[in-house]
Amino acid sequence: MSGYQTIDLKYHGLDEADAVFLFETERGPVLVESGPAVTLQTLRRELQRLGVDPDSIHAILLTHIHLDHAGAAGWFADHGATVHVHPFGVRHLSDPSRLNASARRIYGDELDRIFGELLRCPESRVAPVEDGARLDFGNVAFTAIETPGHARHHHAWATEIDGRRVCFTGDVAAMRLPGTNFPLFPLAPPEFELEPWLASLARLEAMDFDRLELTHFGRIEDPRAHLARVRDRLERETDVLRELIEDDTLEDEDRLAAYRAWISEEGRNLDQAHLRAFAKRSLLSMNLAGVRRYLQTRTAS
Template sequence: MADYHVLDLYFRGYPAAIAACAIPHERGVILVESGPGSTLPALACGLERLGYRLEDVTDVLLTHIHLDHAGAAGALARRGARIHVHPVGAPHMVNPERLLKSARRLYQDEMDLLWGYFLPVPEEQVVVPEDGKPFTLYGHTFVALDTPGHASHHYAYLWNGEVLFTGDVAGVRLPGARHVRLPTPPPEFHLETWRASVRKLLDASARQWVLTHFGPVDDPEWHGQRLLAVLDDLEALLEDLMPREPDVETLTQALLEWTWKIGQEDGLTREQHEQYELVNPTWMSALGVQRYWRKFRAQPEGS
């Protein structure tokens, strides 16, 4: 079967943090994820090694619109690419003001340094695939799978029935590690829908999953079951912790201890643990679980 290429975008200079995948075809190249605006030069380098320029990107399939996945989509649209995106995310690619404002609240002074430019995508270049309905681009067949839980605007893409590009709904797993971590950012982390989405990924029966953070997973059944177990474990932790209404610093600390405990069980070195933190900072996950708990799980006073 046709091949795809994992492009390392060397986010902040680090290898294996953010990937984009390139699928060559007779008229150019399809990308899964654009990466952030800040890594556009690294994306150009990766494509050049395959014999392509940014102008040769015909289509970008975004798993979701978080800046580390979609930030450079507008820059690629300017060079002619069509941008495929979940219906909930599509309006924010055309008018990114609200998305950028809430990102700036989170990242503050580091926003531009981390993520670079985010250009809007012209509406006529936005394509919204339908959940579960196959579509073909230059001989390659894709099926977008609606997979909320990490974000409400999340698609995973099944390619030619065999390879599943999972975005963030399959979590984070660094090369060479048998350890899966959950990115649970605000504002849309939702435990129950995430569980259902993992089952949907498993039901697609792909022989390989490809994570944006980072790269191919050749044991998708193990990985999926592990994800479900980690979701259960997180829920148990929260049920114990959240009734005491910890502040966000206390919650971050508790989550850090929890991830490090699982990391050690999985044989992670301290250095690998830090690498996971770079890709998936725990302070951000703490904000996400806090919001989820307050919105969906906390009992109103007196009940």
């Protein structure tokens, strides 16, 4: 097989919300991302449907260790896969207790429904990957591109397929409302930072890929236009949230309502019910918290 397959995890029953990418390499099957623990059964079923034994996964390349990207990796590590991740992510994969406890503080019992806890990876199965490192699987090789901003420990993964330069962007090139080119952002606390994110986007733009693959979700065949749109929206969206946060006549309910109205206006040509299904209240309030935290740490330092 040349190329790769996109596996739709049907996250919470939604099409095109969360992806895993499957490569069949000369060293064995390789995944980019693992998805969250709650979709592990779906992923295993989809692998089997594609003729791949889930026990035979050779390696997993993670873009970062958030629960919706890395939660299920531990199961594959227990079955022999090596998990490649930014050096900052290593200890959280081999001992996820702190990460899970902080997710539990945010989501409470809902954590088990929304993501599930991050499964622990045996320490010997986790391999740190520095910026620029190349992982060679015979017929396919990947290069890590450090791309902080959404998270400090974020890598995008570059590869070449049939002469086309493809980049698996995790969350750095934003999410996309399915069926549209409308970007949505996870401005997650405590690591969201605007300037590193903009620098990461500039880095990807300069690399001039032929194609991007978004974890949320899918194929972008016009990387230049996409990255320009993402950069523009990221700056304006952060700015809107900053103004709302700095206006101390507002309560957070007012801020969320105003933010919601702004997103609806940005997406005025879209199906509003579809937009609301992805720009959920939980995403909006996470973004409000993420920008607030970013502004606080910036003033403190």
